[in-house]
Amino acid sequence: MAKNLTPRATDYSKWYNELVIQADLAENSGVRGCMVIKPHGYAIWEGMQAELDRRFKETGHVNAYFPLFIPKSYFSKEAAHVDGFAKECAVVTHYRLKTAPDGKGVVVDEDAKLEEELIVRPTSETIIWDTYRGWVQSYRDLPILVNQWANVVRWEMRTRLFLRTAEFLWQEGHTAHATREEAIAEAEQMLEVYAEFAENVLAIPVVRGVKTANERFAGALETYCIEALMQDGKALQAGTSHFLGQNFAKAFDVKFQDRDGEVKHVWATSWGVSTRLMGALVMTHSDDNGLVLPPKLAPIQVVIVPIYRGEEELDEVSVVAKQLVADLHAQGVRVKYDDRDTYKPGWKFNEYELKGVPLRVAIGPRDLANGVVELARRDTLTKETVPVEGLAASVPGRLAEIQQALYDRALAHREANMHTVNSWAEFESALDAGGFVSAHWDGTPETEERIKELTKATIRCIPLNNVLEDGVCVLTGAPSKQRVLFARAY
Secondary structure: OOOOOOOOOOOHHHHHHHHHHHOOOEEEOOOOOOEEEOHHHHHHHHHHHHHHHHHHHHOOOEEOOOOOEEEHHHHOOOHHHHHHHHHHOEEEEEOOEEEOOOOOOEEEOHHHEEEEEEEEOOOOHHHHHHHHOOOOOEHHHOOEEEEEEEEEEOOOOOOEOOOEOOEEEEEEEEEEEOOHHHHHHHHHHHHHHHHHHHHHOOOOOOEEEEOOHHHOOOOOOEEEEEEEEOOOOOEEEEEEEEEEEOHHHHHOOOEEEOOOOOEEEOEEEEEEEEOHHHHHHHHHHOEOOEOOOOOOOOOOOEEEEEOOOHHHHHHHHHHHHHHHHHHHHHOOOOEEEOOOOOOOHHHHHHHHHHOOOOEEEEEOHHHHHHOEEEEEEOOOOEEEEEEOOOHHHHHHHHHHHHHHHHHHHHHHHHHHOEEEOOOHHHHHHHHHHOOEEEEEOOOOHHHHHHHHHHHOOEEEEEEOOOOEEEEEOOOOOOEEEEEEEEEOEO
């Protein structure tokens, strides 16, 4: 398999697009703005799902499923919410097709107009809170800790595979609580779940923070987020958790009777991550040779490639290879023995390098005679000759070493691109260099918007546990009590 990736240094965007396609993660579909997630890409997403789902259930959450279609009137009940999503909504207006008058193809049956239009869900707060009204009467019914794995539609005009598509996959948690304090604790807890997952599974270091009022989720009182830095110096929002207050409970009249018999509105959260994480994974770790996958997510952690001439040599190699497969399975390692005779070993090496398999084992007759194999690491592109005896037992440790090395490398990149500035000139220069820029901001939405207009940079977050310090805004010179993180972002 010949790789022909544009180098990152030449055109990072082109490299990303080519890699996603060549590594068999996804491809554009016949539907504008939508993608086909291919088996290799979907296997990685399934790994993310499994890790997250386990963490959700460990924190007391359960899965459910809600309708894809939402009556238009539901969106009118929460003003900030509808304003936030109105421009992205896909709308179903009719329910039937009929044969065209000329007999060629089909047309919309104008007599089959829906009494009320249906919105294809861009997010599910409205339909879920309409449902929760029937689930909640008493404090005994709380908390509701529900998650949904689903697809959503946001009619994006400019799309990129995984990063921004008209339809994407995600999970969305929606919880209801008796008190403000419980809801805030839930939102903060789920942010930490996301952060731990990003750092320990994706090997992506993240900054934990809260969004400004301008950048909050539509209808939220507070949006917590994790922000990651990609290799090209742009930021990417890797997950969000929202404290919704009582906005949706009031909009949909979700009340409960507390222990004292008083009727109150419940308190709410929502939180979610999406297939956007696939883009984050690619852009954090991969190189000019293809994908680099953290072992915890790699669908294949070890691939074994036989080197042989003729069936007799293949049979000899296969005996050792198949025993190694069994030994690795016993260690809990995801392993593949690629004995296809339709491709040469060099082609296979390139394929698995492109697809990001962490470890590659090559075994030939000469290796057999010496009791050794060639072991190649994808992250460092290094090779070594190691004894076949004891190899299986050592692989989990080697995979853990790769996992940590990827995190350490990504963290070093982020720290090297964390700029602290005190003037507008320094601010502009740091943005052009790429990375996070820590700067004072006067706290006004007007200044935030002006900075965005001038530089295309946004406030990614106000870091949690931020150190308060007196300063002056880099744009206006007005007093400021703390720094915030700016960056250009995906």
